[in-house]
Amino acid sequence: MIGWIAKIIAGLYSNRKPAEVAAALSTALLLTFLPGANLLWLTIFVAMFFLRVNHAVALLALALLAPFSAAADPLLHNLGHTILTHPALADFFTALYNQPLMPFTRFNNTLVMGGLLAGAIVWFPVFLLSRAAVMTFRLHLVPALASSKPVRALVKLPLVARLTGATRHWAAVYQALR
Amino acid sequence: MATPRNTPRLLRKPLSEKTFRKKIVKGVYLAHDRSFLETVFERDQRNRFRLRQDLSEKEHKRVVALAKQIKKNRGSLKTGRIAALALVIGAAIVFNVLFKNAVLTRAGERALQTAFEARCEIRDLDLRLLSGTLSFSAVTVADRDRPLRNLFEIGPSTIDIDLLELLKGNFVAHTLSVQNIRWNTERADSGRLEGAPPSRDPAARPSALEGISIPALSPEDARAFLMQHFEQLSLPLVIEDVEQQLSKAAHELPLRLEANVARLDQLSASVERAAAIQVQQIDNIETAITTYRELETLAEEIQSTVRAAESELSQLSRQAAMAVETWDELADAITSDLDYLTDRITDVTADPTAFLMQIVSELLQQQFADFFRYRERAQEIAARLRSGEPGEPRSPFRPGGVDVVYPSVTWPRFYMGLTSISFGSEESGLFQAGTLREISSSPRLVGKPTTAELRTLRDGQEHRLDALLALHHYSGDLMQLAYRGHNLPLDLHASFGEVSLRELSGPAAFSTTMSLDRDGTVRGRADVTVSDPTFTLATGVEIIDRIIADAAARSDTIGAQFDYVARGDRITSLSGSTTLDQHVAAGVRDYVEQQRSAFEARLRQEVNQLAAQARSRLEPLHNRVTRLHGEAGAQLQRAHAYRGTVEDQLAAVDRRVAELQTAAERRAREQAQRQLERALEDMPRPGIDAERIPRFR
Numbered sequence: 001m002i003g004w005i006a007k008i009i010a011g012l013y014s015n016r017k018p019a020e021v022a023a024a025l026s027t028a029l030l031l032t033f034l035p036g037a038n039l040l041w042l043t044i045f046v047a048m049f050f051l052r053v054n055h056a057v058a059l060l061a062l063a064l065l066a067p068f069s070a071a072a073d074p075l076l077h078n079l080g081h082t083i084l085t086h087p088a089l090a091d092f093f094t095a096l097y098n099q100p101l102m103p104f105t106r107f108n109n110t111l112v113m114g115g116l117l118a119g120a121i122v123w124f125p126v127f128l129l130s131r132a133a134v135m136t137f138r139l140h141l142v143p144a145l146a147s148s149k150p151v152r153a154l155v156k157l158p159l160v161a162r163l164t165g166a167t168r169h170w171a172a173v174y175q176a177l178r
Numbered sequence: 179m180a181t182p183r184n185t186p187r188l189l190r191k192p193l194s195e196k197t198f199r200k201k202i203v204k205g206v207y208l209a210h211d212r213s214f215l216e217t218v219f220e221r222d223q224r225n226r227f228r229l230r231q232d233l234s235e236k237e238h239k240r241v242v243a244l245a246k247q248i249k250k251n252r253g254s255l256k257t258g259r260i261a262a263l264a265l266v267i268g269a270a271i272v273f274n275v276l277f278k279n280a281v282l283t284r285a286g287e288r289a290l291q292t293a294f295e296a297r298c299e300i301r302d303l304d305l306r307l308l309s310g311t312l313s314f315s316a317v318t319v320a321d322r323d324r325p326l327r328n329l330f331e332i333g334p335s336t337i338d339i340d341l342l343e344l345l346k347g348n349f350v351a352h353t354l355s356v357q358n359i360r361w362n363t364e365r366a367d368s369g370r371l372e373g374a375p376p377s378r379d380p381a382a383r384p385s386a387l388e389g390i391s392i393p394a395l396s397p398e399d400a401r402a403f404l405m406q407h408f409e410q411l412s413l414p415l416v417i418e419d420v421e422q423q424l425s426k427a428a429h430e431l432p433l434r435l436e437a438n439v440a441r442l443d444q445l446s447a448s449v450e451r452a453a454a455i456q457v458q459q460i461d462n463i464e465t466a467i468t469t470y471r472e473l474e475t476l477a478e479e480i481q482s483t484v485r486a487a488e489s490e491l492s493q494l495s496r497q498a499a500m501a502v503e504t505w506d507e508l509a510d511a512i513t514s515d516l517d518y519l520t521d522r523i524t525d526v527t528a529d530p531t532a533f534l535m536q537i538v539s540e541l542l543q544q545q546f547a548d549f550f551r552y553r554e555r556a557q558e559i560a561a562r563l564r565s566g567e568p569g570e571p572r573s574p575f576r577p578g579g580v581d582v583v584y585p586s587v588t589w590p591r592f593y594m595g596l597t598s599i600s601f602g603s604e605e606s607g608l609f610q611a612g613t614l615r616e617i618s619s620s621p622r623l624v625g626k627p628t629t630a631e632l633r634t635l636r637d638g639q640e641h642r643l644d645a646l647l648a649l650h651h652y653s654g655d656l657m658q659l660a661y662r663g664h665n666l667p668l669d670l671h672a673s674f675g676e677v678s679l680r681e682l683s684g685p686a687a688f689s690t691t692m693s694l695d696r697d698g699t700v701r702g703r704a705d706v707t708v709s710d711p712t713f714t715l716a717t718g719v720e721i722i723d724r725i726i727a728d729a730a731a732r733s734d735t736i737g738a739q740f741d742y743v744a745r746g747d748r749i750t751s752l753s754g755s756t757t758l759d760q761h762v763a764a765g766v767r768d769y770v771e772q773q774r775s776a777f778e779a780r781l782r783q784e785v786n787q788l789a790a791q792a793r794s795r796l797e798p799l800h801n802r803v804t805r806l807h808g809e810a811g812a813q814l815q816r817a818h819a820y821r822g823t824v825e826d827q828l829a830a831v832d833r834r835v836a837e838l839q840t841a842a843e844r845r846a847r848e849q850a851q852r853q854l855e856r857a858l859e860d861m862p863r864p865g866i867d868a869e870r871i872p873r874f875r
Contacts, residue, residue: 015206015247035579050259052251077579084582097584103347111579139209 005163011054012134013142022131024054028061029126030119032069033076038106040116072118073111080114185229186245192226193219202227205248214240279303294329294555296320297369310339320369321362323551328365333358343589350589354597354614400780404788407522413785416511417792420504424799427501431494431806435813438487438494442816445483449820452476457830463838470831477824484821491814498807505800512789519781590620609635621649640664657694659702663687668708680714684736700744708736721769733757 011021027048034041048058084093096102106112145151154160193202198219203212218241219227233241283303290298302315313336321329335356343350408414452473460466597614612632618624628647634640646658668686672679685708692702713730715723730736740754 013208015208015211015244015251017251018207050256050263052254052256073577073579080579081582090584093582094584094587098346098587100342100345106581108582108584109579110582114579135207138207143209 008056008060009163011057013138016054017052018131018134018138019127020052020054021057021134022127022129023051024048024058025061025130026123026126027053028058028065030115030123031062032065033072033115033119035106035109035111035115038104038109038112039101040105040107040112043105076114076118077110078114079117080110080112083117084108084110084113184242186242186249188245188249189229189241192222192224192228194226198227202248205251206244211244215244274307278305278307290317290319291371294319294322295371295374296322296325296329297371307341310341310344312337312339318363318365320365322369322374322555325368325370326365328363328369329361329555331358331360331363332356333360337594340589346586346588347591348586348589349592349619351594352596354594356597356599356612359599359612400777400784403522403777404519404781404784407519410518411511411515412518413508413511413515413789413792416504416507417789417796420501420508420792421796421799423501423504424796424803427498427803427806428799431498431803431810434490434494435806435810438490438817439813441483441487442813442820445480445820448476449480449823452480452827453823455827455831457827457834460831460834460838463835463842466831466835466838470828470835473824473828473831477828480820480824484817487817488814488821491810491817494810495807495814498803498810501803502800502807505796508789508793512785516782516785519785520778586620586623590618590623592617592619593624594618609633621647625650627651638665639667641666653696655693656696657692659692659694660690662689678716680716682708682711682713684708684711698745700742702742704738704740704742706736706738710734711736725769 027044031041031044034044049055083089093108097108107116155164189202202219203215206212206215214237218230218233218237220230222228229241282305283300286300286303287298290300297320299316299318300314301317302313304313305311313334315334317332317335319329319331321327333356335354337351337354340348340350340352404411455469455473457469460469594614594617597612597617599610599612610633613630615629616624616626617628621628627650630643630645630647632641632643634642640663642662644660648654648656648658664687666686666688668683670679670682687707688704690702690704692700694700711730711733713726713736715726717723736757738754738756740752742753743751
């Protein structure tokens with residue numbers, strides 16, 4: 001458990017690209033909006049493992065956001081229904097529906113379409129914001145905290161010592177806290 | 179000073195400041211690592227950044243680690259994992275080749291179990307993806323309501339699937355071979371799913387044939403039958419009326435008659451006195467006139483009394499006559515009541531063979547119950563699979579969202595073009611051939627009706643079935659079905675409550691046409707002919723069983739034709755005729771007529787007995803009133819006689835008065851003539867014209 005937490009902390013505070021964490025957060029939000037059990041969700045989820053995305057952060061975000069996804073369902077349903085039943089898009093969706101594999105994405109489901117659309121809209125802003133936040137965290141917040149007296153005192157506690165020990169092979173974290 | 183042996187390639191060459199800042203410093207994202215990199219690089223003579231050569235071992239290691247991290251941060255793909263994915267795909271292909279059939283079998287069984295809510299088995303399923311062929315040796319689907327029977331069973335079958343359409347989510351099979359489709363077959367083990375609700379028991383339904391019987395017309399029951407209809411008969415009312423009339427007459431008439439007799443008795447002295455007058459002995463007018471006046475007064479008195487007596491007596495006579503006449507109405511009432519009761523017997527026995535149609539109705543009812551059970555299950559499954567439409571109003575939110583279904587523009591989601599089945603050859607005497615056309619999930623997209631043809635020839639028996647399912651239209655009959663069967667072995671046993679069909683056997687020919695309209699109404703016609711029939715029915719009425727068996731034995735063939743209309747699982751209209759019905763009808767009719775004659779005779783006897791009892795009770799009253807009627811007539815005659823006597827005497831006196839008056843006048847005229855003649859004789863005669871002298875008349 002401690003090792004798992006250390007991995008997440010290491011993911012947040014390491015020399016890895018901040019975009020990995022940002023992409024993890026924004027993709028987790030997209031996956032939260034999308035209902036599961038369809039080819040679209042599965043494709044995005046699987047693709048995440050082949051892209052430079054921090055999986056630990058993504059899975060944690062997914063787990064944390066999932067309980068709140070149901071609250072957004074009525075809004076997503078309305079959004080999806082509006083798009084799917086828009087007369088101007090009927091031909092497009094009909095053609096799309098008749099393409100191979102597309103029916104299995106369940107894009108014609110109101111929640112899937114609403115979730116996809118909402119997720120796509122918020123993905124880039126969330127990505128930019130979270131990347132900036134990670135950069136701020138790494139370059140300014142952590143050094144400031146690490147040099148503060150309370151944190152130095154905290155590091156000497158046994159539990160925190162174990163935590164830092166677990167993250168020792170991530171030298172950056174270790175060094176920052178040492 | 180140690181010289182690093184393996185300087186990372188990234189850091190070996192001198193770097194311009196721009197490259198150093200962009201690719202090296204900004205390649206790490208921690209402040210202290212950036213600071214560290216700034217310290218391990220130095221500017222050369224050309225103002226380019228070069229890694230310091232005097233790095234300690236520790237610094238060198240850190241530089242190497244940072245270089246690795248910088249390199250790792252390049253690009254967005256994880257090539258190692260992509261390679262691993264390729265490996266996994268390869269493994270999946272191998273798995274698919276080896277295990278796909280087992281996976282598909284389980285998936286198919288689960289899907290069928292979800293749809294039919296009963297255990298399903300798929301055996302020897304084989305999917306070949308490259309050729310798009312799916313085959314299996316058997317599919318069995320248990321009946322949810324009868325776990326030890328299969329709802330249907332399919333034998334060895336093969337389907338050629340269009341894979342491209344399959345990737346579009348469409349199941350398009352241009353050809354299909356299905357063998358040994360069977361319904362309602364037995365299962366070795368129970369088909370009930372764990373946790374499934376208990377099945378409905380079809381035997382729990384009440385039988386429609388309970389209480390079938392032929393009317394029993396036992397002569398001993400005539401009195402009960404008479405009592406049953408007693409209130410509707412006229413005879414009791416007539417008897418009561420006669421009794422009232424006679425009682426009233428017997429009570430009132432004697433008193434009134436006695437009063438009139440007394441009145442006539444009082445007149446008798448006067449009448450005798452009048453009768454005693456010797457008219458011819460009256461010799462002068464004054465006496466005659468006096469007598470006449472006396473008689474006239476007496477006559478007026480008698481006339482008045484007699485007129486009153488006559489009126490009273492006439493009334494008495496009429497009343498008595500009426501009371502006597504009501505007596506005669508008893509006979510009319512008996513005739514009328516017998517007609518009424520005979521009609522009631524006719525009502526009871528009007529259609530003695532109607533119960534045969536009830537048996538046919540129940541047989542068809544059972545068949546329709548099965549048919550509609552299949553239909554209801556199909557409707558339940560269709561409702562469960564139903565989705566939204568693009569044009570429909572906004573659906574209310576529900577968990578899982580709403581699927582907006584777009585029309586398939588090329589093929590329906592499910593389509594099978596031509597499906598044919600055949601076994602053996604016509605020459606071998608064992609032949610089965612079936613064809614299904616245009617089965618699809620969207621018949622309107624296909625634009626053709628779904629049709630089915632099935633022909634079976636086995637051991638001289640022939641079956642032919644043609645069906646048309648018009649799902650591609652919104653109107654007209656939903657389904658049309660035609661079946662013809664020849665030389666069918668019929669061996670029918672059935673039980674309906676108290677009635678059981680013990681045997682109906684013999685080679686049969688059967689043909690039927692049936693149509694199902696869109697509100698679920700079935701209309702059909704069926705013709706059945708059974709040759710050399712054996713027909714045994716146990717109705718609980720021995721005579722009916724015997725009559726039916728005799729009728730079947732007499733007839734070479736039993737023919738039947740039925741027209742039926744059914745809604746839901748009930749037959750709402752059934753009409754038909756059978757030749758057996760005619761034979762049985764004749765037998766039953768003879769039997770019933772015999773019973774009816776005996777019953778009618780007994781009924782007549784009972785009615786007559788009822789009337790006789792009433793007659794014997796009312797006879798004294800009737801006799802008394804009749805006697806009173808006679809007495810009233812006698813008294814009336816007496817009154818007539820009194821009045822005649824007085825009137826005769828009065829007329830005689832009147833005539834006598836006239837005679838005496840005439841005689842007196844003659845005498846007076848003669849006397850005057852004589853006096854005139856005497857005076858003339860005394861008078862002088864000259865010049866007197868004797869002819870001019872007036873003469874007395």
